[in-house]
Amino acid sequence: MNYVLRRLLMFPLVMLGVSVFVFVAIRLVPGDAITAMLGTESGLLTPAQRESLAAYFGLDQNWAVQYWRWLGGLVQGDLGLSVTYGQPVSQIIAERFPLTLELALLSMVIALLIGLPAGVFAATRAERPSDLIVRVFAMIGQSTPNFVVALLAIYVLSVGFGTLPTMGRFVPLTEDPLGNLAQLILPALALGTAFAAAVTRIARAAMLDILSEDYVRTARSKGFSQGYVIWRHALPNALIPVVTLSGVEFGYLLGGAVIVEQIFALPGVGRVVLDAILQRDYALVQGVVLFIAFNFLLVNLLVDLAYAALDPRIRYGAS
Amino acid sequence: MTLLSVEDLRVGFGRTGRETEVVHGVSFDVAAGETLAIVGESGSGKSVTAMAVNRLIDYGGGRILGGRAIYDGRIDVAAATEAEMQRLRGREIGMIFQEPMTALNPVLKVGTQIGEIFRKQHGMSGRAVRQASVRALDRVRIPDAARRLDQAPHQMSGGMLQRVMIAMALAGEPRLLIADEPTTALDVTIQAQIMALLAELQRETGTGLIFITHDIGLVAGLADRVLVMQGGKAVESGPIDRVLDRPSHDYTRHLLNAVPHFRAGQAVRTDGVRDGRAPALDVRDLAVRFPVGGGFLRRTRGEVHAVDGVSFDLVPGETLGIVGESGSGKSTTARAILNLVQPSAGAIDTEGRTAVQMVFQNPNASLNPRMDVRALLAEPVIAAGQRVDDAVVGRMRALLARVDLPDDLDRFPHEFSGGQRQRLCIARALMLNPRVLVLDEAVSALDVSVQAKVLDLLVDLQREFGLAYLFVSHDMAVVERIAHRIAVLYAGRIVEMGAARAVLSDPRHPYTRKLISAVPSIERRRIDYALDTEEVPSLLRPVGFQTPAQVWRQIGPDHRVASEQTA
Incomplete structure (x- = not known):
């Protein structure tokens, strides 16, 4: 527990670093929010109007003051006001994030359900035809862009079943669980394919190593069947690299999946970030990126806790 | 039947x-x-x-x-x-x-790994499994068996784990x-x-x-x-x-x-000379402590006194054998002398930093597989800041001949056998004309019949170059054949030291006796081994702990033993 506490203490430090980085990075991009927001109409603004708009959003101050103000807000839980949406950034995140989280979780479940058994299966049949087939599929899965999978899925659904996934309005899980699942299953599949392929490959490699370990031989010497030896003795040892990979992929997915969200017209975090950057919506970019960074830290912490749960050497510290 | x-x-x-x-x-x-x-x-x-x-x-x-x-x-x-x-x-x-x-699954508790046998082979379940597991550990004399069942393998010593392994093998009857x-x-x-x-x-x-x-x-x-x-x-x-x-x-x-067999001091070397010559290596009150606990926002909980107050000297042409078991501090002592670990206290006197060279236990791991013989032998010269010129190449060839390796500088380590690789390591250690060689378990990884030949080579080289050897080993039979003097290390301290024949034929410290009586021998058939479950004491001490000075008792002209209370 002491360990978790120490990790949590590091969160503010990392967040502070990220906040400086994103604050500066977005301002280094040429262009300004007011021009981006009003487009050609911004040419019609008088200098006075332009100044008062800038003053309203706090854009007239120098960077240090802007940053200091933003940081002051952050400490009180205020992420600022979005220029394009005219809403608090925290409210936008609260609206968009549940979809992204659900999509990420669903993709990971799909990836693990397909990838783990496939990887273990391939490892136990190393260099035999069935192993080669799994490896070829994994290679294809990993090298196919997710929008191709997405478009294929839509094509199959529309041509084969004469229907289309519900698009546009997002159906929350709490409102209509089945409708929600029907809406998300295809995008999750599109995101989960490459993820599953990566899990397959890493699970296969880890299992191959583990199967030649002495303790696997010991388990066999006790008279246990192949199935028991693999699931009880080998797999728990092979899970660590799988957890590492899943953590990283999951962290990325929590940052939104722009293309897949776009194809399925889903209002997730990815599209918000894209729009915010295009619109020079400083407060929104900063707020969302900070939120994504926080999620990454949280996922990494969970991954470390998962290591400890899986491996007692990590739990008690190697002697 | x-x-x-x-x-x-x-x-x-x-x-x-x-x-x-x-x-x-x-x-x-x-x-x-x-x-x-x-x-x-x-x-x-x-x-x-x-x-x-x-x-x-x-x-x-x-x-x-x-x-x-x-x-x-x-x-x-x-x-x-x-x-x-x-x-x-x-x-x-x-x-x-x-x-x-490595034979026990690192992620499963010991109790799980024993219990699964009782489930499978005897159809037990629930409490019966645990009771049977406790009995199984009792049977192999593991103290505090019930608590051990809930431990993971890495929390137990090698000896304990092998008992667990035996308990597992016997569990299926x-x-x-x-x-x-x-x-x-x-x-x-x-x-x-x-x-x-x-x-x-x-x-x-x-x-x-x-x-x-x-x-x-x-x-x-x-x-x-x-x-x-x-x-x-x-x-x-x-x-x-x-x-x-x-x-x-x-x-x-x-x-x-x-194969070297242990003969209780009857096979020691008799060419030792200690005629008041200046020592090639002089170690006084060497201590190596490792902090435990450290790290971010965590205070040091204590220190492991891996080596504590170790003193000895070594004259040219002499071998000091350092014997002890894992955790006794013998390898740490060797490494501290070469500054591979930082000594916490004490003085090490030698003639400059190239005067002491080291040969490691595993020749496969201590030769870079991507370097040929020429590059391997050139390394110490380069590290010492010298040029690799014709004279150096000449020395390479001379040393290869001296350790009975073919005169071919373009070969790679995988083209040699295990014994030959260790000869190569010895040649590499001699490139800088050292006065002292630290040999850390230098023959332990070799097959028994190869061991004897490498030991013979070491003795010849010692006579020819007047080398002093610090020979670290757990193998009493090997030490008996190469050492003139012996220091017995236990829990980070020297507990007995003296002429090899005196220490091996008349051991005085209880630990030395235990060590010697445990050495297997072809002379002893169907003996009744006495059971003993004593473990090495913990070396973890509070920060700033000063170990009391050892009290020595002189047994013979060159044989002394530490009084027991300090062990």
């Missing part, structure tokens, strides 16, 4: 139809209650034979190519199906492996037990404990035992019959006394003669 009858067993590795045969027609019988020792060096096929008997070889890429292995007069292991083998393994044929540290080098990875006193345990449990249960080892001295105390293997063939077999006393095959004779 014959339990296992192996006839003309042939085992190979590789693709079906194109196997490379490594065991060429081996035959032997094992009866209930009998111990058969299979003795041989690496590559002799002894472990492959053992793995073939329970068909674990199938999972290591091997296959039985021919012959029969009739178990209990009813089933031919060579022809049995995998399902039939799963019924035999654990229940009829148990197995103990060499490396207890097998009638035949195969032990593959079960003590090779363990300290000599722990080895004696495990041998005692095996002998006692075998008497209790009447199990047949196949004991595989490279150490013919070790089986003298245990085996009824011996099978000597070389190059995949059985070259000699028979009752233990006949084979040890009247060996009929040259290879058996070679194993018995070429």
